[in-house]
Amino acid sequence: MPPIKPRNGILNIIPYKAGDAKIEGFGKVIKLASNESPMGPSPKAVTAAKKAIDSGLQLYPDPSCSALRAAIGQVHGLNPEQIICSNGSEELLHLLAKAYATDGDEIIYCQYGFIAYPITIHAVGATPVMVQEKDYTANVEAILAAVTAKTRIVNLANPNNPTGTYLAKSEVLRLRNGLRDDIILVLDAAYAEYVDQPDYDAGMDLVDNGLENTIVTRTFSKIYGLAGTRVGWAYGPASILDILNRIRGTFNVTSAAQAAATAAVLDNDHMARAKAHNLKWRPKMSRALESLGLSVTPSQGNFILVHFPGGAEQSVATDKFLRSKGIIVRPVGNYDLAGALRITIGTDSENEALLTAMAEFFA
Ligand SMILES: Cc1ncc(COP(=O)(O)O)c(C=O)c1O
Secondary structure (H helix, E strand, O other): OOOOOOOOOHHHOOOOOOOOOOOOOOOOOEEOOOOOOOOOOOHHHHHHHHHHHHOOOOOOOOOOOHHHHHHHHHHHOOOHHHEEEEOOHHHHHHHHHHHHOOOOOEEEEEOOOOOHHHHHHHHOOOEEEEEOOEOOEOOHHHHHHHOOOOEEEEEEEOOOOOOOOOOOHHHHHHHHHHOOOOOEEEEEOOOHHHOOOOOOOOOHHHHOOOOOOEEEEEEOOOOOOOHHHOOEEEEOOHHHHHHHHHHOOOOOOOHHHHHHHHHHHHOHHHHHHHHHHHHHHHHHHHHHHHOOOOEEEOOOOOEEEEEOOOHHHHHHHHHHHHHHOOEEOEEOHHHOOOOEEEEEOOOHHHHHHHHHHHHHHHO
16 A cells, blocks of 8 residues: 555655764764753753652643743843743744644745744645745845745744854844734744844744734744753734634643753853853854854844855865864755855854864865
8 A cells, every 4th residue: 555645745854864973983972053052041940840750750741830920020021921932942843833824825935044934834735925035134035025925934044054044133024014914923933042133032022913814933942941841932912822822732831841941041141151152152163163264144043144255165174174173063055055054053062073173174
């Protein structure tokens, strides 16, 4: 019997390939491939997770993540009723597509936008509409020009992965104002905490525009160092949250994850240290790599996109050389960026090892 056919679109998905974590022959590697936090989580988050585990894994977690939503609300000055928590923010991207799009509908995303977007779109049988960028940056004009009567959602990562580029608050506002009111704008602000530009805004204000058509997604996977516990959240209008709450897994965030994230968001000092570390190293790494003749896209994330003058051949050779030194960075050929590598900012010693290896390769 031939395999049973899944719903439309699913076979169009190119499966997501996570960053490698191992190199044969190396007990310990330097992993700068997945935009994880080199600082790790707040020790308070680890203690809270352990306590949650000790106090009863047989119990279901709080299905509404009350304590976590209250803590996020307190820290960000938001109404907890307008916050939803999830199993990583990627879950929210899937839920939004599932809730608001179906066969024949269109969802817009940008040329070098986060690779999960086309996956979430194909998964619901909708049509991905990829919009060209300008200088590796989302282009509001082009996004607006791509809108059709079938458009249901626009996904914008701000800042974006893997480019690290961002749109200023005024541009995001121009985008929102240029979209029909019945199109949902999903502002994916997974890297918001790392941004140091005064004209940036994650977009929380836009959620309160009264039109109930904008939602901002956030994550504990990046600056909070909790990628392994899978916690995301979103700030959105009550009407959208009501829909997402109907279709999410009832117990989508584990008790240990809720406890860890609650402690993490309240530990502002740890977050500030992680931000300061990134702010120190992001320009330092960029300048050092530029001095080797490489070009680096200006980044507001915890990673940099490094372009090789020798194109794909040189980026592949560099990646291979780094691996021979036990260093894993991220090839981005799947983003049509075969001549580039994405490098996550690591610890002091990891960054130094990376720069030493790069200098050796380009000597
Ligand atoms: C732009 C962007 N959005 C969302 C995510 C998903 O993160 P998570 O599901 O871990 O919250 C990532 C992860 O790399 C990302 O880069």
